[in-house]
Amino acid sequence: MFKLHAKAPVCTVIPGAVAMSEPKATTPTQGDTYKGWLFKWTNYIKGYQRRWFVLSNGLLSYYRTQAEMGHTCRGTINLATANIAVEDSCNFVISNGGAQTYHLKASSEVERQRWITALELAKAKAVRMQAESDDSGDECPSSSPPPSGQGGGARCSEVQSTLRTLGSKVEDLSTCNDLIAKHGSALQRSLSELEGLRLGGETGDKIRQVTERATLFRITSNAMINACRDFLALAQAHSKRWQKALQAEREQRVRLEETLEQLAKQHNHLERAFRGATVLPAPTANSTTDSKGSAPGKGDASDEDEENEFFDAMEDAPEFITVPADPKYHRRSGSNVSGISSEIGMDDQSSLDDQSLVFNQESPQPQEMEPVKKRRTRIPDKPNYSLNLWSIMKNCIGKELSKIPMPVNFNEPLSMLQRLSEDLEYCELLDKAAKCQNSLEQLCYVAAFTVSSYSTTVHRTGKPFNPLLGETFELDRLRESGYRSLCEQVSHHPPAAAHHVISERGWTLRQEIALASKFRGKYLSIMPLGTIHCIFEKSNNHYSWKKVTTTVHNIIVGKLWIDQSGEIDVVNHKTGDRCHLKFAPYSYFSRDVARKVTGVVTDKEGKAHYILSGTWDEKMEFSRVMQSSKGGLGGIGENGTEGKQKTVYQTLRARELWKKNPLPEGAETMYYFSSLALTLNEMEEGVAPTDSRLRPDQRLMEQGRWEEANAEKQRLEEKQRSVRREREREAARVASPAEDALIEDSDPSLKSTHQDNYKALWFERCEDPVTNEITHIYKGGYWEAKEQGNWEMSPDIF
Template identity: 65%
Template structure:
């Protein structure tokens, strides 16, 4: 009963905290007046006053009880001194004992009421101070916002009235401020823009300037790179017209059923454990495997197709960086978990006709879960990676850490890019609406030219001045000279701006020095495709995601499209899917035990035994000379086997 009471109190506490969180997210301020108004303060005082009056009444009752109890006790003592029969004497003792118990109980009740009131008064003072503090903070924020708005307006007016561009624009703005006068009638109003400064060594402020003047001032310092001549490569890179596909693909899947499930009942005993080792029902999944999610990163492959034609390696780096960011755009609404692939499971994407590429994934390890991926494009690039998913359930949130390097090589130029994925965090696992965030830094390195791109994914915060899901970055050459500034958000779009001049700013109040980059107007690199109609009922799948699990003839028998539990879930038969999922997992456990028993060498842990015994079918372990790590790389043979329709070497995993 005590645990139930604690759970009830915790639930009540959470329910009372909800309006506060809504208040912080609501920009209108309509609900702020309700949560921190003087009426609430007076109501609190009124409640305490009422409780005090009630305690006074209880104290009066206590005095009366004590007075009448003492009189009753004396009367009973007088009766006890009389000479009465034995039977009456026994009854009198019983009455005396009951009167004593009554007096003790009454005193205990009054003491408990007094303790309650003292506790209420103590907490009421704390609540009053907290409420007063929140009111003062709100007033301070309102005054600050009003002051900033006035400063913003005055700056805009001063800028519009200025005869020319400011000689030292950084003096006009506070460090880390944001001024984006877009949407004005004149072109001059769009010539200056300040981006929020980052907090580490790559911190910077950018100033957009007029193109003509800065090309003159540039003096050819950027070598052969010509911004105007590269417009056809970088400008509007994401606005690729989609022609009618040669093969008609499906545009919808069955709507997601409305199944209810108590998440806490499943997760409460799993805190701190690997997510891959937790038996999860399909209710938390989406009808795609991790191999298909990995393939979905190729949705904006046209960025790499365009990058092939770049004559400048730093321009090419901008498109590669935009491609690396675009892979996260599908995750903003996709909080469901993909299916953990079976060991030996594969997934192919044979889209040479419309996408110009072929992709193959294979699950090469189960503990830890690891997938190898190889992509060949007929446009002149190839991509490969081995990604190991490390995930931890922390109680309130889930951390997903993809481990492993991603390689991208352009055949004509020999430019070889390497980078790693950032950390994904799923928030509000137990209570509230689930949402996902990407955080951390990504460094992309061109190992041929030594060009580098530093990307920073800013974590989301209710109190941050930054826009949600913001990404910033700088592209620099082998000498460390910055050429481009990147900015945008990982769920919407990315832009790049060419740097024509850089200089250090004066140190801020925190003692940190920012770099001021003077840039030309930004070019759009990538923009997210709109979601299909009714996407909210189809797991928020994109157009490409809707086609990934579409049935195709001629694929390997280990292909994710043929996985029965995943197919049942897609059709809406979740109960049957859960049963089938348990069968497949038990089959996989039996196969694993057989492999371990067959291991005759004195291996160490079970993971080491499995790594020695299991050999992937289409990939093999090799030493990566660039990273120094051992990773699975494609050894060939899959597409030839598909052409012959010879799948005798494939294991029976389904």
Template identity: 70%
Template sequence: MKNCIGKELSKIPMPVNFNEPLSMLQRLTEDLEYHDLLDRAAKCESSLEQLCYVAAFTVSSYSTTVFRTSKPFNPILGETFELDRLEENGYRSICEQVSHHPPAAAHHAESKHGWILRQEIKITSKFRGKYLSIMPLGTIHCIFPATGNHYAWKKVTTTVHNIIVGKLWIDQSGEIEILNSKTGEKCILKFVPYSYFSRDVARKVTGEVLDSSGKVHYMLLGTWDEKMDCFKVTPGVENGGDSRQRAHEVEDSRVTLWKRNPLPKNAENMYYFSELALTLNAPESGTAPTDSRLRPDQRLMENGRWDEANAEKQRLEEKQRIARKKREAEAMKASDDGTPYDTYRPLWFERRKDPDTREVAHVYKGGYWESKEKQDWSMCPDIF
């Protein structure tokens, strides 16, 4: 471990013993556990109220991290993961590993309840000895097509403490700004870092929802592992008036936006997975041959066959290296005779500039669910 200090951990091969039996693509899909917050947001008539629900959804994605100290499997280039909950919950989601160095995953989910969620996340991490910092780079977009409201935000830094000695524990810290590019309204969320000396509640998150002129309309208060409440700010009251009256009025307007689902029984023996996480690696027929559920090292590890899983992981990494060298050789050959050659193109996503945020990112280009319906996976690479 000491040789890893200060290094980028995604480039260091780790044995599966550090892992949980899910890939990063499945982990990304877990952001959808509280999809009902977006269903409720889609029904809001006021965009400021909608922003409160989007903010609660943003915070809810951290609730699964509190006891999850094992790392997910790094996906192989071209690996995919689908989650089809159209019948039960009205949404479906597809992820694809679109780049290997730096590792990047693209995710697209849409719901018949009127929202689209998409993100491209690159994870960078630094090992500092006592703790590990994980910095997700990339923007998350939530779009409500009925109104054209388009919210965008970035994730905060996750820190894993006591890497070498003691019990591992996880903290989130930093600030998230969620901006509605259509209206200019925004929400600023502050994740307060844990302090041993603070009397404040641990894992605290505070937030303010502001209109385009910077006036506060709602206050948010809660913790990233339990719940988020929202209070309406009455105009004019903050400039004086009876403070007791104020506290009373604020308390009356309190609404609980989100509450964490309890963990399943015996969760401590199942990597502290939530109800959703427990279903993600269950074998399913009809998925693409590149789906994470078909990944052999992950399946062996889940079944407790550690040595075979480690050997299988090495085989897959070597296979990936050979494929990369072949692509590089083809690119060299192609450029010799002057034809431009793109070394790698994802199957279901393509790089595009976002008209609202002006960022270039991988966006879903369609075709996955149609291929699934026809059961035509002839275009899929052989990665396992």
């Protein structure tokens, strides 16, 4: 056995083991803190640079010098989610999912092994602490009282604590096992190299190296032995206690089974009593029973005394209602009885309140219990029609898309009004926002709602139908989601649609969206114009924002794909709070996640409170800001001056704001419609004659009859043009000669030319009181007209 060299220090961090340190290179402190110099790769010009690294509480931070530890941290990586890889004898890499990667180099192989050991132990502890933190909010999975009436929660907490302790010990054993394997392999390799060098006479340095590795192996082995001893002692100490707890759980289960059996009998008797009350005359006060509770002359009516007691209690039969001949209502009534029985406490099971078992005339009526309408989950599959794309598009470059006659082959069987209503797929985000007490947290949910509206577009490369002037679309989801939505096409050139949503859950949404689009050959850009407003009744907070640009790529050659890019400012006009969202455009050369969205929520003073991150097609998360500081430089200006410093935010753990719902099965053959989109064109009774559901060309396309749909589309567009010309002629007839003279004096070329005087039916054009923009705001009357079935004022557009 080799003797321990006097100048061979060893430093490692192992649970239950004693650590030795190298005074000049590394300095272990309290707990699992580990410090020392390492060389970090910076760039191809400077190469590796010497940096001071500190490992503490599962975080690896680095500084340029030791003096910077008090004020300037150059970077930090969380080991709980990091990967540690060894490249060669001195180099190793720490990567955090691609976002952060440190290429590090130690001064020697032994020094590298010390850091690897410390990092792996710190990572194991960080993962364990994170798992314990996730489980800390879990409650005891027991919905029944404890056997003795008290102490059940304490015993559950004690068992969970013991299980966590045992789990921690198992993690220590696993970690030590891995380290023993690594150190054993390294020791075996050094012994083999030493045996080869012994024959050559060069053994001095190798003996020192083998001695250090042997010491590491001994420390790790001792830690393994200590962890095994602790685990065995703990398991033996709690074994008898667990046996008692198991026996108590078995006894409790038996009591619960007996209780459920009694409740089932009571339930069965209650149902029979309820059915008998509708057909049997009420028992008189002179009714008598024998000592066992059975009626005279009938013998024993039941084997259970409790059932007969329920019959004796029924002395007021007229209070029972007659059950209608509706099987759905029968089932609903049965479920109510079951609910009452299941909610009876164990302490009260022997004395039921008769009043809770009586169904009086104030019970809900059958029509109030009708189930929510079942919506369709499929539409006809998309046909596979060939089309010469270039023959249509070559003459359209540079033109406004709304003025180009497009065949339905480019469309999907929905109108733009229906696509606008599809923004409400994740309206529950606004429901949650309405319940928020904090306006800044409410702003986070509103921002997530703005992002969620783009999630349905990721695969939707089809163009929606351009709505006809005066076309409407209603979306009544009061029973399902508590809101009503109405859209109307208020302008044709430029195309503009007004939208108004009112929710019973405390919020209102309104917007007017006009689309400006340009076809540039390789791609198509769609720029939404207009402002979206969301008002919450309880707090009176008023938010507004605009949409970003949508780009459709590979129009001529290649597979179509859609990208969203730009910036959105969601502003709270009451408090001055603001959320700045940035939709990063896709770049082939970028290492960022595709479709990335980031955001910062600030108050009116500009102080950041929340950080939002995620993608517009999958999910959004938010983190509370604890501290912000100025970090690295943002770049170099044109004149050689340094750019602005980047702001670095220290945040709490991220929480999920929104997550996309999965697409229905077979969505690829149904235009990639979401569950809501599949129901938008479903026929409904009582809608206005101008509703998009009644549009014939759109209906024919949905049914797969595309040739007929193209012919019908041309008919509708020509009808719309003729109506517009008639409207202009009418405007010219009512114009006074003085007006014509005034127009001719200002510009002779404008003589006999009049603007379209069309006015929307359900929306009124006025100035927005918040943004001072001219917009269309809902003036009311639509839902009242629907209730009355009076659509005389609706134009004939189809």
